[in-house]
Amino acid sequence: MQQPYLKKIWWEIVISIIIFSILPLFVLGFFIYHQFSVSYSGKITDSLKTLAENRQGALDLFFEERVAQLTTLAGTQNLEKLKDEGYLNKVFNILQARSRSYMDLGVIDQDGAHLAYVGPYYNILKGVNYKNEDWFDGVMASGIYISDVFLGFRKVPHFIIAVLAREGSKVWILRATIDSDIIEKIVQAAQVGRSGDAFLVNRANILQTSPRFSGKLLEKPKAPDYSWTIGTNVEEVYFEGQNFLFGTAVLKNKRWVLVIKEDPAEQLSPLLHARDIAATIGFGGVVLIILGAVFTTRAMMRELQAMERKRAASEDMAVQSSKMAALGKMAAGIAHEINNPLAVIGEKAGWMKDLLKKEDLSVSKNFQEFADSVNRIEFHVNRAKKITHRLLSFGRRLEPVTEKVDVNLTLDEAIDFLENEARYRSIDIQTDFAEDLPVIQSDSGQLQQVFLNILNNAIDAIVKNGQIIIKTYFISKSNRVAIEIADYGPGIPKEVLDKIFDPFFTTKDVGRGTGLGLSISYSIIEKLGGRIMVASEVGQGTTFTIYLPAA
Ligand code: ADP
Numbered sequence: 001m002q003q004p005y006l007k008k009i010w011w012e013i014v015i016s017i018i019i020f021s022i023l024p025l026f027v028l029g030f031f032i033y034h035q036f037s038v039s040y041s042g043k044i045t046d047s048l049k050t051l052a053e054n055r056q057g058a059l060d061l062f063f064e065e066r067v068a069q070l071t072t073l074a075g076t077q078n079l080e081k082l083k084d085e086g087y088l089n090k091v092f093n094i095l096q097a098r099s100r101s102y103m104d105l106g107v108i109d110q111d112g113a114h115l116a117y118v119g120p121y122y123n124i125l126k127g128v129n130y131k132n133e134d135w136f137d138g139v140m141a142s143g144i145y146i147s148d149v150f151l152g153f154r155k156v157p158h159f160i161i162a163v164l165a166r167e168g169s170k171v172w173i174l175r176a177t178i179d180s181d182i183i184e185k186i187v188q189a190a191q192v193g194r195s196g197d198a199f200l201v202n203r204a205n206i207l208q209t210s211p212r213f214s215g216k217l218l219e220k221p222k223a224p225d226y227s228w229t230i231g232t233n234v235e236e237v238y239f240e241g242q243n244f245l246f247g248t249a250v251l252k253n254k255r256w257v258l259v260i261k262e263d264p265a266e267q268l269s270p271l272l273h274a275r276d277i278a279a280t281i282g283f284g285g286v287v288l289i290i291l292g293a294v295f296t297t298r299a300m301m302r303e304l305q306a307m308e309r310k311r312a313a314s315e316d317m318a319v320q321s322s323k324m325a326a327l328g329k330m331a332a333g334i335a336h337e338i339n340n341p342l343a344v345i346g347e348k349a350g351w352m353k354d355l356l357k358k359e360d361l362s363v364s365k366n367f368q369e370f371a372d373s374v375n376r377i378e379f380h381v382n383r384a385k386k387i388t389h390r391l392l393s394f395g396r397r398l399e400p401v402t403e404k405v406d407v408n409l410t411l412d413e414a415i416d417f418l419e420n421e422a423r424y425r426s427i428d429i430q431t432d433f434a435e436d437l438p439v440i441q442s443d444s445g446q447l448q449q450v451f452l453n454i455l456n457n458a459i460d461a462i463v464k465n466g467q468i469i470i471k472t473y474f475i476s477k478s479n480r481v482a483i484e485i486a487d488y489g490p491g492i493p494k495e496v497l498d499k500i501f502d503p504f505f506t507t508k509d510v511g512r513g514t515g516l517g518l519s520i521s522y523s524i525i526e527k528l529g530g531r532i533m534v535a536s537e538v539g540q541g542t543t544f545t546i547y548l549p550a551a
Pocket of ligand 1: 453457458461487489490491492500501505506507508512513514515516517518519542
């Protein structure tokens with residue numbers, strides 16, 4: 001695209017196509033993704049909340065069951081019976097049969113004395129007085145006490161549940177040690193995915209269960225402090241260089257907080273995957289749109305350029321031919337005016353020649369001078385006649401005509417025009433004309449213009465010292481006359497060869513070439529029903545071949 005304005009139009013079209021097709025794509029994609037991600041994130045938050053509530057319910061149920069069992073036991077059995085360790089052992093076995101989580105069972109009086117005990121630490125615990133223990137005060141005050149988790153002698157995590165029983169004015173305590181294993185299992189069920197975690201913390205933010213990744217039992221968790229949180233919550237928190245979703249729920253029976261931790265990236269991975277696929281498809285679409293825009297507009301611009309070129313060519317041809325027509329008329333007028341005096345001069349010179357023969361002037365001492373002068377007058381009158389004749393025919397040629405044309409003769413006339421120029425540049429014009437070339441129906445004036453254009457180009461290409469060979473022959477098979485004009489000039493490079501018939505294409509200096517010669521010649525030959533071809537080899541020369549219909 002040479003013309004800058006075409007380039008500008010091209011850019012404008014391409015950019016507007018791209019903007020108007022890509023922008024809605026982006027807006028739509030962004031909107032869909034946003035909506036989708038909001039609802040998807042909402043779903044994740046909801047499901048985390050449900051999970052937290054569900055686990056909290058299971059834990060509370062577990063505590064309620066244990067507490068209910070112990071309070072039922074304490075409320076239905078009297079102290080006298082339970083003080084009997086044989087009986088207590090029987091009761092313990094029944095409890096154990098229902099649930100393996102009971103580790104031991106003890107009966108304590110209101111002064112903290114251990115009245116009866118069943119369990120693995122009989123020797124250590126039997127004589128112990130609990131009066132000064134925290135839990136003792138707790139159960140005395142509120143009737144039910146659930147302890148935090150501790151490891152104890154066997155280093156197995158467990159906790160105690162103690163319930164207060166009243167018998168008249170007396171109170172006593174039923175105390176059981178519960179293995180943490182079941183609450184561990186309930187909490188573990190919330191450790192979802194590859195990186196999900198779940199744990200329980202007490203009021204002091206100490207872990208009551210073993211998390212997967214977030215710390216060790218009975219230590220502080222590697223998580224924000226949720227020990228004082230209220231109700232059930234889900235929040236996204238930036239913690240230790242990463243975003244996490246934390247779901248929390250507070251147990252009803254014990255002031256413990258269940259914390260569930262999830263990696264949103266993992267939870268969102270189906271959404272992110274869908275986003276990546278959509279982005280890839282979108283990117284592919286954008287590339288296709290850009291390529292489509294570029295290619296279609298390129299093709300469009302090429303069409304536009306070709307049309308523009310044709311329009312310019314026909315405009316120029318019209319201007320050129322009207323100029324030539326005016327020039328032709330003028331030339332014909334002048335030639336006509338000069339023809340009359342020339343005819344008179346010629347006639348008079350002939351008369352003088354006759355007189356020189358008749359009169360006895362041969363004796364005159366200037367006879368030879370007279371005779372030479374008359375001959376010279378006749379010669380130059382003839383020359384002048386030839387010129388006026390040519391001018392007249394030039395004027396006539398401009399109107400498109402169909403006449404009988406002797407191609408060889410037309411070529412001779414063209415050569416005549418250029419002979420001086422060729423001689424001056426030491427260029428030898430050789431002809432090899434077929435004698436039997438048929439006379440064709442064509443327009444000799446226009447043909448001559450074509451021959452002159454091609455010969456002029458050949459002379460220009462050779463510059464100095466060279467040869468031009470003009471050949472004509474008849475091709476009977478296709479009934480055509482062929483004219484070959486070959487020069488031994490520098491030849492035409494491949495990349496130039498494609499353009500030489502384009503209007504305004506010239507490699508000549510400004511003022512020397514118009515770039516119209518060959519394009520006009522091309523259209524003339526086409527109009528005359530013929531074809532024009534070129535063959536060229538750099539360093540060897542160029543041959544133009546014109547084929548014209550013979551009939
Ligand atoms: P112009 O002669 O005004 O440049 P033309 O249309 O006649 O315009 O020719 C176009 C171009 O074709 C020339 O500028 C020249 O580069 C090339 N050309 C034509 N004929 C020949 C030739 N015989 N040898 C080398 N180049 C040629």
